[in-house]
Every structure is written in C-alpha cells, then in structure tokens.
Amino acid sequence: MANRYAVILAAGQGTRMKSKLYKVLHPVLGRPMVQHVIDQLKPTNLDKLVTVVGFGADMVKDHIGQTSEFVIQEEQLGTGHAVLQAEELLKDKDGTTIVVCGDTPLITNNTYQALFEHHEKTGAKATILTAQAPDPTGYGRVVRNEQKEVERIVEHKDATEEERAITEINTGTYCFDNKALFEALKDVSNDNVQGEYYLPDVIEILKQKQQKVSAYLTPTFEETLGINDRVALAQAEQIMKKRINERHMRNGATLIDPDNTYIGPDVTIESDVVIYPGSIITGESIIHSNAEIGPHTEITDCVVGEKTVVKQSVATNSKIGARVQVGPYAHIRPQAAIGNDAKIGNFVEVKKSAIGNNSKVSHLSYIGDADVGNNVNVGCGTITVNYDGRHKYLTTIEDDAFIGCNSNLIAPVTVGKGAYVAAGSTINKDVPKDSLSIARARQTNKEGYAQKLKNRQKD
Structure with a gap:
C-alpha cells in the first residue's frame, strides 16, 4: 500500500x-x-x-x-x-x-x-x-x-x-x-x-x-456538508445525532424518542438499555445493560451499572452501581461513587462521596465529602457539614448506621458501625459503634402561653 x-x-x-x-x-x-x-x-x-x-x-x-x-x-x-x-x-x-x-x-x-x-x-x-x-x-x-x-x-x-x-x-x-x-x-x-x-x-x-x-x-x-454558519452547524448536529442514535438502536438499545435523545460520539451503551425522551448522555459515559435513563436526565462521563434507573436527574463524572435507583431530581456531582442496590432519591445532592451497597439517601439531603458504608439509612434533610469557609472535611458513616431526619453531621466526624443518630441532632463529636446519639435542645412546654399571646394581640 x-x-x-x-x-x-x-x-x-x-x-x-x-x-x-x-x-x-x-x-x-x-x-x-x-x-x-x-x-x-x-x-x-x-x-x-x-x-x-x-x-x-x-x-x-x-x-x-x-x-x-x-x-x-x-x-x-x-x-x-x-x-x-x-x-x-x-x-x-x-x-x-x-x-x-x-x-x-x-x-x-x-x-x-x-x-x-x-x-x-x-x-x-x-x-x-x-x-x-x-x-x-x-x-x-x-x-x-x-x-x-x-x-x-x-x-x-x-x-x-x-x-x-x-x-x-x-x-x-x-x-x-x-x-x-x-x-x-x-x-x-x-x-x-x-x-x-x-x-x-x-x-x-x-x-x-x-x-x-x-x-x-x-x-x-x-x-x-461544510459548516459555514450556525444554521449548517445545527444541521450537522441533527445528522450526527441521527447517525449515532441509529447505531445504538441497531446495537440493541431502545430509544423511546430518538429525535429528543442526545448521545455523544464517545458514549458506550450496552444492549437492552432504555432511554426516555429528553435525555442527554455525553463524554465517555458507559451505560450497562438493562439500565433505564430518563426522561429528562443528563449524564456526563459516568458509568451506570446494569438495571440501574436514573430519572429526571443530573450525574457528572461519577460511578453508579448496579440496580441503583436515582431520582427524580437528584444531582450526582463529580467524584461520587454509588454502590450496588443503593437509592439516591428526590432532591438529593451527592458530591465527592462514596455511598455503600444497599444504602439509602432517599430525599432532601446533601452528602458531600463523605464515606458512607453499607446498609446505611440517611434520613430526610440530613446534611454533611463539610466546609468551614477555608477547608473541606470528611464525614464517615460506618456500616449499618441510621441517621435520623434533619440531622447535621459537622465534619470531621465519624458515626460508628450500627450507631443511631436521633432526628434533629447536630453531631460534632464521633459517635461510637452501636450507640444512640442525641444532640438537640430539651423540649419545654409552657401550658396556656399561646392563649396569653392571643390575648395580647386583642389588646
């Protein structure tokens, strides 16, 4: 030659x-x-x-x-x-x-x-x-x-x-x-x-x-087609998108609405993946078999495990295991690693954190700079308080721990294996294994006081 x-x-x-x-x-x-x-x-x-x-x-x-x-x-x-x-x-x-x-x-x-x-x-x-x-x-x-x-x-x-x-x-x-x-x-x-x-x-x-x-x-x-203006650029996008989407469908992926599905040229999609409308998958993302993506989901440079469902969520530069439920409206930020059979629920944000197998962060929580073990339950409204204005610190939650709703875990801090954190607690010291930690003000009831306030408003 x-x-x-x-x-x-x-x-x-x-x-x-x-x-x-x-x-x-x-x-x-x-x-x-x-x-x-x-x-x-x-x-x-x-x-x-x-x-x-x-x-x-x-x-x-x-x-x-x-x-x-x-x-x-x-x-x-x-x-x-x-x-x-x-x-x-x-x-x-x-x-x-x-x-x-x-x-x-x-x-x-x-x-x-x-x-x-x-x-x-x-x-x-x-x-x-x-x-x-x-x-x-x-x-x-x-x-x-x-x-x-x-x-x-x-x-x-x-x-x-x-x-x-x-x-x-x-x-x-x-x-x-x-x-x-x-x-x-x-x-x-x-x-x-x-x-x-x-x-x-x-x-x-x-x-x-x-x-x-x-x-x-x-x-x-x-x-x-040569691209000389934005009109031709948009035409090229459509042609390239159609070409790529057809290749994935011929290789065994289901695109419910190819015209409204955007897949980048470096994406790998295995067979029996289902992608719903409004989904954008870019970078060097890998979607393993039987996963479901969308609708209205954005995935960039991520690995998504088999049988995982990611709906109405954003994930970037992260690894998501098999049989994971993500969303709706979750945000998986860079350097997150989600284990198998985990759940990242609605309005949950995960950043630079590892979430172990079978662990659940079901709703309205922020998990940042954290190492969360296996079989952990993180209650609604929990926050890992990782930033003091200058430095980021690590929160460690060991296997089988239970974090009650509306808890603040002020890093650096460790919640030991099997420990419980009571709802509404602000934790700034390590919690030993198998312990119950309560860190909240004692409740005080002043009987009849509400009626006094109402009487003042009448006067």
Whole structure:
C-alpha cells in the first residue's frame, strides 16, 4: 500500500459563524468539528497528518495536540495557498495526500477509506470526492466527458446554464499524487476576482498535462456538508445525532424518542438499555445493560451499572452501581461513587462521596465529602457539614448506621458501625459503634402561653 498523508485546512476564521470561537473549534455533539475530521481520518493508516492553521492557531494547536504536525498560513490567500504551506513537510514524499476541510465533520472513515482505495486503484494523479446534490446552487460542478471521465470543475458563477443543470458537485475533498500536487501548485495563479490561489485549479493544470483525474461519488450528499454558519452547524448536529442514535438502536438499545435523545460520539451503551425522551448522555459515559435513563436526565462521563434507573436527574463524572435507583431530581456531582442496590432519591445532592451497597439517601439531603458504608439509612434533610469557609472535611458513616431526619453531621466526624443518630441532632463529636446519639435542645412546654399571646394581640 502506498504511503498516505493528510492535509487538513483549518486556518479560516469563519466570519459567518459570528463568533469569537474559531470555526473549526465549534462543537458538533460536544466535539470540535476538526476533531471529528481527525478521528475519522485516523483509521486510514496515515503516515503523516498536517493541519494548516491561521486564525486562532494556538487554540487549535492546543486542542489537537500531538496528533498532528502544524503549518501556519499567515495570510488567507485561498485553499491552494493553504496547501502550499505544507510543502516543506511533504513535497519530496512518494504516496497519496488527501486534502480535507476542517469544517466537514460528517465525512465518515468509510468514505475516506473508499476515496483512498479508488484513487490508488485507478492510478489517477488526482481524485475528487463528489456528491449528488439535491440543490447544487453555489457548488462547483463536476463536468465529465462522453466517457464519464472528469474534464474539469466549474464554479457556479462561471457555469453555463447547461453546466448549472449538473447535480454532481465538488465537495472540496481530494486525493492527490503527493509530488504531482506540489508541482501543480506552483502553476496555480491568483488571477481571479478574489485574488486567491484556488486548489481546484490544480485539477485543470493536471488535465492540461494529460494527467489522469478521477472522481469518487460519495453515497450520501449530507455527509459532505461544510459548516459555514450556525444554521449548517445545527444541521450537522441533527445528522450526527441521527447517525449515532441509529447505531445504538441497531446495537440493541431502545430509544423511546430518538429525535429528543442526545448521545455523544464517545458514549458506550450496552444492549437492552432504555432511554426516555429528553435525555442527554455525553463524554465517555458507559451505560450497562438493562439500565433505564430518563426522561429528562443528563449524564456526563459516568458509568451506570446494569438495571440501574436514573430519572429526571443530573450525574457528572461519577460511578453508579448496579440496580441503583436515582431520582427524580437528584444531582450526582463529580467524584461520587454509588454502590450496588443503593437509592439516591428526590432532591438529593451527592458530591465527592462514596455511598455503600444497599444504602439509602432517599430525599432532601446533601452528602458531600463523605464515606458512607453499607446498609446505611440517611434520613430526610440530613446534611454533611463539610466546609468551614477555608477547608473541606470528611464525614464517615460506618456500616449499618441510621441517621435520623434533619440531622447535621459537622465534619470531621465519624458515626460508628450500627450507631443511631436521633432526628434533629447536630453531631460534632464521633459517635461510637452501636450507640444512640442525641444532640438537640430539651423540649419545654409552657401550658396556656399561646392563649396569653392571643390575648395580647386583642389588646
């Protein structure tokens, strides 16, 4: 197999996005569009990846990191000029170079692989990735001769009426013989209205030299969508969302309403998971078999165990065990670890805490910076008081303990194994195992006093 190289064009500012964020960093399903391009190119066995950066170069470099080498296009003088910036890294190499725009996140690995293979099989000096457009207005048309060979690419504004009737369009993605590419780029002129050096001019130059130019027709037009504004960004979101949701459904997950279910590209979902409408699952979340998510639930970078139910809740960067009941309206904050068969009920917040197997925090409680053992019952309204204004402290509740309603556990403090804390207590000292701790004011009843108050109000 020939050596393979890739050049990603990511230097544009994207003025039509009307954003301070550089265009290729705008996310599609939570991942910057240029990262989608890189991720789909990776499996094609590239020998070198070069990204052309310009506006926001440092931000783009920081995001991509060591995945790519970089060259800078100081002035935005067209796509041909952009590719020419990679000359020092690639010009003397034998093999195939694919040129891809950083704002085309929907092109799949299968399409890239098929384009490479078609190019290498035909022995062409250039191969254009084309598509059949329902409405080709604004796109460059691919003009073929009677033998169906590519003759040229004509831009919409320069096309005749007959040429404008052509629906096969240039997607802006190409494979080139690497040496032929950089030789031809030297002959590209900027003698046009924009005063720019256009990459498609390489096709005409190669044809003039009697070099073979081919085209590979992608199966779906929507895959080639380039994102130039927020409307196209939203379209890409919908296409990507549909693609991902269908993959999970074909792999055995049930999405009750796929149009209203948002699943990120790095999420793993096992079979027989049921996801209800309004659910958002992102990051590197893993949802194990027979779990139920939603409705209206947000899960980010979490592991959710089998047969666990998370409804109308938010969970972030946490591990939730098997057969757990979460919600409704619970908030699992980062670094929480919920054991098997546990319950985190309505209006419960858990942060940086471990909740043991079979333990229950059923409602209206805050558990932060705590280590809660197995078979613990935490009553309604309980708070681990973990912060003194400067430092966070740990609350430890050992196995089989029972915390009564409306209790304050002022850390650092330990409630021993099997101990009871009476309802309404404020605990600021350790509770020994198997003890009952009561820390509240003694009740005093003043008989008839309420009537005296009523009489005063009448006077």
